[in-house]
Amino acid sequence: MTQKYDVLVVGSGPGGYVAAIRAAQHGLRTAIVERDRLGGICLNWGCIPTKALLHGADVAHTLVNLQPLGFSTGSVEFDMGRLVEFSRSVSGRLSDGIGYLMKKNDIDVVEGVARLLDKGVVAVTTADETVSEYRADHVILATGARPRPVPGVIPDGDRIWTYFDALVPTDLPKSLLVIGSGAVGVEFASLYKDLGTDVTLVEMAPQIMPVEDFAVASHVRRQFEQRGIKIHTGASVSELAAGPDTVTVTVQSTAGTVDELTVDRVLVAAGIQGNVEDLGLTELGIEVEHGFITTDQWCRTSAFGVYAIGDVAGAPCLAHKASHEAVLCVDKLAGVQHVRPLDRDYVPGCTYARPQVASLGLTEEQARATGRRLQVGQFDLQASGKALAIGEADGFVKTIFDADSGELLGAHMVGPDVTEQIQGFGIARALEATADDLAEVVFAHPTLSEAMHESVLSALGRPINM
Structure with missing residues (x-):
């Protein structure tokens, strides 16, 4: 007997599982299909385990730089296997947590590989080749992406x-x-x-x-x-x-x-490419361009009742973009009023290297290409008391504003913990705060985030600490 749902989500990454939860919150009967582990690439092989490993790298960096702080250590041994084990354990806990969230929200989890048979009809093949058919008023594709191959370079898992x-x-x-x-x-x-x-x-x-x-x-x-x-x-x-x-x-x-x-x-x-193969897209006339599913501002594909969110729907291929699309997509199909489409140019991007990098909006080069008059400010962390105090003063904050309207066009940060600070500019952008508005905000002292304020003041031509 074919099971019927209001919403069926294919893929359980940060886009898929969030879409399923939001649909359930609207009272919609929901199922999610996953071929591997709940959480998708981000929780199991991407965002989370890499950050666990990078934490280990930060510890290694700290150990090498203890002497200026008055510490000395003897011989330090490193076991790569233990660090990998820690990383995998973090991913495992989060994947199990998503399983709990599915149960909590009464979402059916279907294990197997999904394929669209028709609009609103999905076949799921399990590991033992059993095929089951499901129907849904709305099907959300959140199948993610995978590494893009390089011509002549074939990964072998060894060298x-x-x-x-x-x-x-x-x-x-x-x-x-x-x-x-x-x-x-x-x-x-x-x-x-x-x-x-x-x-x-x-x-x-x-x-x-x-x-x-x-x-x-x-x-x-x-x-x-x-x-x-x-x-x-x-x-x-x-x-x-x-x-x-x-x-x-x-x-x-x-x-x-x-x-x-x-x-x-x-x-x-x-780079990466979308997981668009063997989904039955061609048969339904769903458009694919450059390896990603084409969607409109509400995540709708060219087939009625079929949506695509996250990496499979194209850049920026970021977990938080997938989660945001999940909510707006489900809210729109559920009839919520005043849903706002996503401006992909202002999705924050974060790189968790040493130094960290965080940005949103236009680069200075892109902003100048628009022909607008600009106000560009920059503040060097060498003038930040907090950055000097923690021994991490290599970096800066750069802000770009429209000189006529005061609109924040871009923000670019490099240095310690900037990935935790960029959202301040994201909130400012969402609330349409101008350069003058941001200049009036009181930033706590001493903090790394003061550099954000100083950069705004620099753009206005009235820097204080530089």
Whole structure:
């Protein structure tokens, strides 16, 4: 007998499980289909386990820099396996927590692989090949994404890694070459360097962190190179040969230079592509562009009653963007009034490397291309009492405003704990606060967030502490 639901969600990552919970809160009979573990990539193989490993890297950095604070240590031993075990345990706890949330909200969890048979009709195939059919008034696709392959570079789980492999190494490689310098590549480069690996970073674009403001990317590059990370920009891997113990890599630049490197491991971190295959999209006429499902501002696909949220619906491929889309998508289909569409340009982006990077809105380069008159402010953390007090004064905050309206166009931060501070600018943007409004806000002292205030004052031409 075919089961009938109001909402059926395919995928249980930060988009899928949030969509299911929100639908249940509206009193809609809801089911969620998951082929692997609840929580999707973010909880099991992405956002959360990487942050657990990066915490270990932060501890390693602290241990190396104890002397200025008056501490000394004897011999310190490191066990990569224990750090990986800690990371996996965190993911396991959160995945179990989502199972609890499904039960709490009376959401049916269906294990298996889903495929659309028709509008509102989904077939789910279990591990033992049993096929069950489900019907729903609304089907939300939240199938996520996976690493994008690099031509000629085939991950083998041994010498050539995807980020899945980099999260569960059996030992710490002596040397690592990372292909791609987006958030994933930069985080792993920073992580492994702090743990003692010799790291090389290769990026095709002229700058590392291509989506970030040029000043931020340049600052991170300088910090990385001071730490001993070797960086090749405007370059690509033209040849790669994996042996039993090492990988020989040929790096070719756009300028024509060629370098041959030998490393223990290669990590492919050159972007992601949506999980759009074998979902039955073509048969329903659902549009796919550049490997991602095309949607409108309410997450609706070109097939009535079928929606797509999160990574499978395109950039920015971030967990918090997926969760936000989940809520607005469900609220809209449930008939909630005054739902606001998402402005993807103002979804905050965070990179949890050392130094941390956080940003939202337009870069200075993008803002100048609009032809608007700008007010740009910047405050260096070398002038921040709190940053100096904790020994983390390498960084800055940069703000970009429309000179005529005072509208916040962009905010860019690099330095300690900026990923925890960027939401201040996000709130300001959501409440349509102007530069003058932000200048009137009282920031506590001494805090790292004071740099945000100083950057605004700088944009207005009246900085205090610089």
